[in-house]
Amino acid sequence: MSHFRRSGPPENRDTFSLLVLNVSFRTTADDLFPLFDRYGDVVDIYIPRDRRTGDSRGFAFVRYNYEGEAQDAVDGLDGRKVDGRAIMVQFAKYGPNSEKIHRGRITEEIPKPRGHFRSRSPRWRYRDDYRDRDYRRRSRSRSRERYDQDRYRDSDHRRRSRTRSVSPDYDRKHDRNSHSPAHRSPSHGKGHSPRRIPSCEGTPSRPRDGRSPRSGSH
DNA sequence: GTTGAGCGTT
Numbered sequence: 508m509s510h511f512r513r514s515g516p517p518e519n520r521d522t523f524s525l526l527v528l529n530v531s532f533r534t535t536a537d538d539l540f541p542l543f544d545r546y547g548d549v550v551d552i553y554i555p556r557d558r559r560t561g562d563s564r565g566f567a568f569v570r571y572n573y574e575g576e577a578q579d580a581v582d583g584l585d586g587r588k589v590d591g592r593a594i595m596v597q598f599a600k601y602g603p604n605s606e607k608i609h610r611g612r613i614t615e616e617i618p619k620p621r622g623h624f625r626s627r628s629p630r631w632r633y634r635d636d637y638r639d640r641d642y643r644r645r646s647r648s649r650s651r652e653r654y655d656q657d658r659y660r661d662s663d664h665r666r667r668s669r670t671r672s673v674s675p676d677y678d679r680k681h682d683r684n685s686h687s688p689a690h691r692s693p694s695h696g697k698g699h700s701p702r703r704i705p706s707c708e709g710t711p712s713r714p715r716d717g718r719s720p721r722s723g724s725h
Numbered sequence: 726g727t728t729g730a731g732c733g734t735t
């Protein structure tokens with residue numbers, strides 16, 4: 508019976524988190540408790556489960572009060588055969604709340620988010636959206652179809668991210684209105700379109716000869 | 726009833 512706290516993570520700020528991988532899908536925290544408890548006092552053991560089926564995902568988290576016990580458990584239980592499977596014990600990384608973990612220990616040394624650091628926000632948002640799909644349930648073998656779709660979305664995001672101030676659609680429409688669609692014929696001579704490069708657009712005084720037109724006039 | 730890279734609160 509799991510006598511661990513089920514109301515969220517306990518004092519995870521002073522505990523060392525260990526990640527147990529390669530555990531059987533039928534292995535429960537009670538099965539790992541006697542194994543990890545032999546190397547130290549286990550604060551809590553948590554096994555992530557699927558919200559749909561409720562089965563364990565194949566890995567568990569074990570928390571210790573001291574790093575020595577955790578390290579000893581890693582060295583002693585790493586490779587131990589449990590339920591017919593050799594488990595892999597190692598220090599856990601960052602948690603769901605991006606908790607700062609230093610060598611397995613969670614510290615409160617969380618740097619306060621600055622104002623101009625918001626530029627990184629969108630990227631994290633993509634990551635969250637990516638996880639929202641079934642990023643954890645990927646089988647790395649049958650998810651090829653979904654991978655194609657994700658890649659397509661990634662491309663779209665990249666193109667939209669390139670825009671800094673104006674949208675590419677606006678420029679495209681604007682260009683189409685200014686010029687007739689007939690000019691867009693690819694068979695119109697082999698010469699390139701007289702249109703300027705979008706990257707150079709907005710920089711009329713761009714030094715092409717590598718020298719500023721203003722300085723060195725002599 | 727199955728599977729097997731990874732990082733967490735039902």
